[in-house]
Amino acid sequence: MSETCIQLKSVSKMYGNTKVISDLNLSVKKGERLILLGPSGCGKSTTLRMIAGLETVSSGDLMIDGHRMNDVPAGKRHISMVFQDYALYPHMTIEKNIAYGLMVNKVNKEEVARRVDQVLSILNLKGLERRYPRDLSGGQRQRVALARSIAKQSTIFLLDEPLSNLDAQMRVSARNELLKIHETYHQTFVYVTHDQMEAMTLGHRIALMRDGQLQMLATPYQIYHRPANVFVAKFIGTPATNIVHIHLDGDHFHFQNHSLTAGKEWLPLIAANGSNEFLLGIRPEHMQLSKINKPGALSGTVKRVEEYGSRTGVIFNFEESEMIAISDSRNWRNGERIYFTFNQKAMYLFDKDTEKTIGFVD
């Protein structure tokens, strides 16, 4: 999986005078499942649509298999795309929906029948061939949309939030189906979602975007454990990473009223950063709560407790910030004083001005 399939070189997209994608550099390897992830409006669909040829590229180069595709029409790009709303033909049976595109592309009759039969079985749609889209459930319609795209046997498969109309359980089984499809056909996937769980479970790599700019392109593990900046640290993980301002004096981190001795493994990175003002990131799942004060603990006051089923979220005031910790215990009361510690190897330090990480120690 080392050959490049899709490459965006300094790609920008303007709508009128508004730049919605800025200088995007992105390579997708052959057979890779790359996820475009980010908040609503960050430019995921626009990026996908430029790759598909449904939007023009305002500047930069879009390369597929080493060829510049900026001016190649969508129909000539040999790409399959699945949309959020499925876009099935309402007046055609399921079988026809799948076969139609192949017939338009002059695939011979026997081959069309063979492919339709194959995708119907892969997606568990046997028995529904003669029904119309209106007579199917949302999950079945979504599988027909996938089946139709797979039947084309394109080597590039673009998916724009294909599971967003499904309920939580169906999403999980649909994710497994997608993985099965990928195992069978080894297409290059570019998959748009704003759901981090979907991104983490489906992606070989994730491209996390914000306001039309790439924030980080890395494996799910790196995105979670090695966030490049404050935005990445806060976007990935639920509940979100706590971020608080700290000031370094000698080898001490100072909050407003609390202080902590900085772990010595951090000192070289801190010295290399130059500034003494940082944003400290701590994941809620990396904090230990206690009702008893102990050396090195920081303290706060419980504001609210959230039930997550197997665990509890404890929201508390820490100086002027609000923080959240995940606890195995349910024994927390609003208004009570609590003490928390965390392993400094698991914390993140970001430069306060650039909000970029200064490095990692574990």
Ligand SMILES: Nc1ncnc2c1ncn2[C@@H]1O[C@H](COP(=O)(O)OP(=O)(O)OP(=O)(O)O)[C@@H](O)[C@H]1O
């Ligand atoms: N045809 C258009 N004309 C003008 N602006 C547009 C057009 N299409 C999209 N935009 C703007 O471009 C930006 C990126 O939109 P895009 O649909 O790519 O975001 P997205 O990340 O896919 O969002 P969502 O998750 O909500 O679908 C948004 O600010 C959007 O309003």
